[in-house]
Amino acid sequence: AQSVTQPDIHITVSEGASLELRCNYSYGATPYLFWYVQSPGQGLQLLLKYFSGDTLVQGIKGFEAEFKRSQSSFNLRKPSVHWSDAAEYFCAVGDEEKLTFGTGTRLTIIP
Amino acid sequence: EADIYQTPRYLVIGTGKKITLECSQTMGHDKMYWYQxxxxxxxxxxxxxxxxxxxxKGDLSSESTVSRxxxxxFPLTLExxxxxxxxxYLCASSEYRGTQFTGELFFGEGSRLTVL
Incomplete structure (x- = not known):
């Protein structure tokens, strides 16, 4: 069975500081990996995805993520956060049939 | 920008009532989903x-039903x-380009249901 673990429920970061959100997954084969963001009162929006190839993928809004097969991880990073990045971030793993989402990490930005 | 709409956004209802959550998308996507x-x-x-x-049916057993x-x-109903x-409740859709899975789900803004 596939599963996703996001160990950090809530992270607080100062504006302009770097950010890393952790994601570990369990999947039987080469996974499709995703990061989605949910702003308050909104639906989820795709930030980036990994299917194959280069293990460092770039997404929208200046985010990137690195796939590490040996660690079963797909951590999300941003070098300098903006106040507008405050949101809930969901990691997901899956295939053409379905996606399994993690429990999310809530990001708070302080001035 | 995604074109997927859910109504109502908020619903407070009493026990025993029948409710239908509506979901519509204008992108022509074949695959649609309901998440809780x-x-x-x-x-x-x-x-x-x-x-x-x-x-x-998905992974989580639900007493709701859907139709397409x-x-x-893709409405969801609770009798x-x-x-x-x-x-x-979040509705989503995805596009298949031929046989290739694009991986992107487009989500509506959600319907928050409160049953008293």
Whole structure:
């Protein structure tokens, strides 16, 4: 069975500081990996995805993520956060049939 | 920008009432989904559809039912609401380009249901 673990429920970061959100997954084969963001009162929006190839993928809004097969991880990073990045971030793993989402990490930005 | 709409956004209703949550998308996507989202919990897939006249149950058992009579419309119905049904329900759709899975789900803004 596939599963996703996001160990950090809530992270607080100062504006302009770097950010890393952790994601570990369990999947039987080469996974499709995703990061989605949910702003308050909104639906989820795709930030980036990994299917194959280069293990460092770039997404929208200046985010990137690195796939590490040996660690079963797909951590999300941003070098300098903006106040507008405050949101809930969901990691997901899956295939053409379905996606399994993690429990999310809530990001708070302080001035 | 995604064109997927859910109504109502918020609904407070008494126990035993029948409710229908509407979901419509204008992108012509074949595959549609309903997820249930509770605070601090992962999103749980409760229903999905491959296209017209196709409905499948997801991972999380749900007393709700769905129908897919038209490509753009995927309503979810609860025949008799109970307090345990209180949750946020998210509708989503995805595009298949030929046989290639693009991986992107487009989500609506959600319907928050409270059953008293």
């Amino acid at each position: 989202q509770d605070p601090g919990m992962e999103l749980h897939l409760i229903h999905y559809s491959y296209g017209v006249n196709s409905t499948e 009579i038209r490509t753009e419309h 008799s609401a109970r307090p345990s049904h209180t949750s946020q």
